[in-house]
Amino acid sequence: MNAPEPRDAEAGTPTNVPGTDAQQQPQRQRGSITSFLFFSFILFMLTNNRGDEIVVVNQYKEALDSMVFQLGNYSAWLNGTSANFSVVQADSDTTTLPLIESIMPFGVRLDPFQSSYYSNLTGFWKGDLQFYNLTSLPKGAANTSKPGWKTLADQFMANANMTNVTEVAERMGSWNWTASNKFTMSIRDKAILPLGTFANISQDIAIIHGKIDLIEPGTEEELRLEFDGVHFLSNGSIYTLAEPTGRFTDLREVSFLVPEHRLNETGHVIEAELAARLVKLQEKFSIGGMESPEQQDDGPISRCSFKFFGQTDPTNVPEYLMQELETEIQKPTGIATAKAPPLTIQGVLVSRNCGILYELKEATGVKSQGLYRKITTYAGTATLVNLILLFLLSRQITRSRSAAGLARVSRYPFFLQSLIDAVAFVGHITMAIIADGRPSISVVAPAGISCILFIYEAQFAVLIGQIQAPEDAETLRPQPAPLPPLPQSSQAQPGTTQDDSAERSNDGQSTPVSQPAPAAAVPRPPEPPRTFFRFFIHHIRTDPGARLWTIMSFCLIVVFRVVVMLSLPLLFIGSLYGFMWLPQLYRSAKRGRSSGLHAEYTIGVTLCRLFFILYFLVCPKNILDVEPRTWIWSVALLMGIQVGIIILQEHVGPAFFLPKRMTTQSHMYDxxxxxxxxxxxxxxxxxxxxxxxxxxxxxxxxxxxxxxxxxxxxxxxxxxxxxxxxxxxxxxxxxxxxxxxxxxxxxxxxxxxxxxxxxxxxxx
Incomplete structure (x- = not known):
């Protein structure tokens, strides 16, 4: 007896009967084109960055080959064997150091029991610049220490190719060299550890590299120079090469900047640094930790090659106490040390191929660890202040949560504060990105609370607008006529005139009761426009909530666009602070009612807000190095006056500060x-x-x-x-x-x- 044939579950057709469709096509195959497109998409998603990775790998290979070649030639040159590096020595001359010493004398060895130099210059610096055009110096030029300074400058420029004016202009680029009178500088200073074949290198020389930003007042543009060189610890002297961003320096050429008697030991330190950089690059290449090179920002481009010479000022701290102080700064343990003396430096920045010389004057610095500690302290204080603001806001929202309370409060002070907190959030996040390490984590705390404040204040402002929308719409309508008085003989009951059209008089006759005059007919609103743009404009004009969100979004766009600038954000923030309470004053005086803002909130918020602007615009040693602005005191005074008027409105009257002819214009319904x-x-x-x-x-x-x-x-x-x-x-x-x-x-x-x-x- 044959077994029953299996059938399809849906059609009930046998699946193994010859000649049936089920046997001829057991499964429907996917189309070849669809499969090809699908697998192509998968391959594209898996390898879409492969081209960039190949480029980066090739760049790393070229960099490795170049560094191996440079290190080999430089080592051969130091050992006195045949090397191609010897051709660089032709750039050495005897005119550079005499010119520099005429402007900035280099330091000498000090008595270690009486004074010392800072041995680690890692930190941030700022100071003033004095510009000199070496191609057109007048006789007896400038404020220099030697009267023969112009002669030395002429000798320095004797071998420079300055005859082709067009070529010189192309090298100088679009930067306004004469207007640059300030600079900021970041330095990373590290000593070379004596390891392996470099166990006998000098411990008096450290490798120093960093960035110098030339600043033109009145603009937000900066010209960045990156320098690389050596720092002599015993006399505080610095010798470096500097190039604009995008042009790389050759550390080997620093050997010809130092005095001749220190060339050999400097060369061996540079050799050890090149070997350490080569090992680090090989490790990145082997573990796949390669990074794409940074793209140069669009800005002023220059091909001027500079040499930067610096000299740190000596301190009156003995050398052993200075070492103890610097160790405590680097790795704090809580021990008592000598008071840290000021960190100051002098410098000269000179370019032969462009005929430019800058004298760095009054340059002061702060150690990186000290700055990071200051940032952490500020972050803790700012977090506490923001928590107080959040506490005051929550209490005010609780007091004004009723419709009557919301009707008395203006929405715009909260809207302005939300914009201030948006700026604070962006600024703190930017600071957290710039400050590396633990300080960046601490700055995230005030940034997060600023974001919470922004959300709550914006939501509260929108809620106030929604509650006050019917009231604002009612003020635009004509008021109904007042109820006319009834004669004494009528038996009118005002409470029943709305439902009864007539009342019985004493004689039983129906007498008409005076009805309220009907309100003026409200014109029918026009039909909303059909185009999207007109509909959007119509919606903003008719919906208060949409109007408020649109204004807030526009202001936030402006904030995010200009926050990287300095002068415009300060003016913008000063305006927000100066007019913070003015809308509340106007609303209270116009409505004839007190503000509804508790004195605890107005005074507390004003003091907390003033903490930030006074810290950054009054304190000369703030963490952002913003120069003090005297106009901020007028903003603080204006805020204090507004708070005082708001408090007096609660006790004296909402419009006590206005003349009588102006107060009569503010009519409230009786x-x-x-x-x-x-x-x-x-x-x-x-x-x-x-x-x-x-x-x-x-x-x-x-x-x-x-x-x-x-x-x-x-x-x-x-x-x-x-x-x-x-x-x-x-x-x-x-x-x-x-x-x-x-x-x-x-x-x-x-x-x-x-x-x-x-x-x-x-x-x-």
Whole structure:
């Protein structure tokens, strides 16, 4: 008996019957074109960076071959064997050092028991520059120590090829050399360890390299020069070669900058440094840690080759105490050391092929470890200040969380503070990227809290705008006519006039009751435009929330675009600080109501905000080296005056500082207008029913006038002193719905619309 044939689960057709489609095509094959495209995409995703990697590998191979060749030739030249490096010696001359010494005398060995030099110059420096054009020096040139300085300069430029003016202009590039009068410099100074075949090298010479940024005042551009050379520890002298970024220096040529009697020991130190660099490059190549070369930024380009000579100033600290001090700075242990003396340096930057000389004057420096410690201290203080700001903001949000509280607060002080915190976030993150190591981690803390402050302040500003949107829209509409008074004979009850169109008089006839004048017809809004751009503009004009977010986004774009500049961000931040509380003053005076901002918040926020701007714009030794600005004191004074006015508005009056002719322009809706008293013979002496609690709004019988004119039988006219309390017991909305004042206050603490007709209500 044959076994049953297997069938397809869906079609019920046997799968192994000859001649059927199931046997001829057991599986549907994927198309060849689709498979080809799919595998091509996978291969592309796997190898899309392969071309760049090949280029980097080839660059590293070329660099390795070049460094091996240079080191071999340089070692052969030092040993006195045949070498191609000997041709470089032709660039050596006897005119450079005499010219430099006429401007900046080099140091000498000091008595180690009386004074010493700093042995490690790793840090950051800044100072002033004095420019000299070596091709057009006047007679008796400049403030120099030797009267023959012009003769030495002429001898130095004698072999320079300066006849081709076009070629010289191309070498100098687009940088304004004459306007550069300031500089910043970063130095990395390291001693060569005596290892292996280089165990006998001099311990008095360290390899020094770094960057010099020439600064032109009034612009944000800088010209960077990278230098490489040697530092003699015993006399504090520096000899380096400097080239613009993108042009590399040959460390071997530094051998011909130093005095002749120190050429041999300098050469062996340079040989050891080249060997160490070669080993480091080989390790990167072997482990695959190769990095793409940095792209040169678009900026002023120059081909001027410089030589930089420096001389550190001696200190009055003995050598053994100086070594102890520098060890403690490098690796703090908490021991007591000598007080750190000022770190100062003199220098000369000279270019023969461009005929340029700069004298570096009044250059002061700070050690890297000292700067990083200062950054960490600032980060901790800034974190504490930002936490205080966050605490004050949370308390103010709690106090103003009701609709009535939000209606009294202006949204723009919080909007301006959110922009300030956005700038602070970007600045701290940038500082964290620049500061390497532990300081970068510490600066992340104030950056994170600034970001939180920005989010909360922006959200609170948007919430205030949403709450105040109906109120702002209501102020644009025409106000309804006030309720006209009724004659005394009528038995009107104001609380029932909204639902009853007529009331019965004493003779049983129906008499019409005075109805409130209808509000002016609101014109029908135009249809929104059809194009996207017009629709976007229309949406911004009609939606307060969208308008606020658009303004905030635009301001943030401006902040991120100009934060890298110096003068414009300072002016921008100064404007934000100076006008921080002005919108709140304007709103309180216009609305005739106090601000709703607690004195704790206004005073605390002002002091915390002033900490940052006063630190960076008043303290001369801030971490960013921003020069003090005297105008910041006027900003601080303006902020203090605004805070004082806000506090006085709570006690004296919202518009106490304005003339009377200006205060009359700020009209607020009166919830307690004069309305007719009920008929004395009515069974219930009430003004009507409250639209919230539905209880009667009762009238105190003692408030009714005796023997007065019937036209004066209006609550609030005649005997005002007695009726003052009753005036506050009722509230008549613009839509003519009547409430108990206490009921309406509780309602407006939740919503600012009428509980009966849902129309927006002004502040009570």
């Amino acid at each position: 919830y307690h207008p004069p309305i007719p008293l009920p008929d004395p013979e009515a069974p219930e002496q009430s003004l009507g029913d409250c639209s919230i609690c539905m209880d009667a709004i009762l009238v105190d019988p003692s408030l009714r006038q005796r023997g007065g004119d019937e036209k004066e039988q209006l609550l609030g006219l005649g005997g005002w002193g007695q009726a003052a309390g009753m005036k506050k017991s009722y509230s008549l909305a613009p839509c003519h719905h009547l409430f108990h004042t206490a009921c309406l206050e509780r309602w407006l603490a939740i919503k600012n619309i009428c509980p009966q007709c849902r129309r927006p209500l002004p502040p009570l």
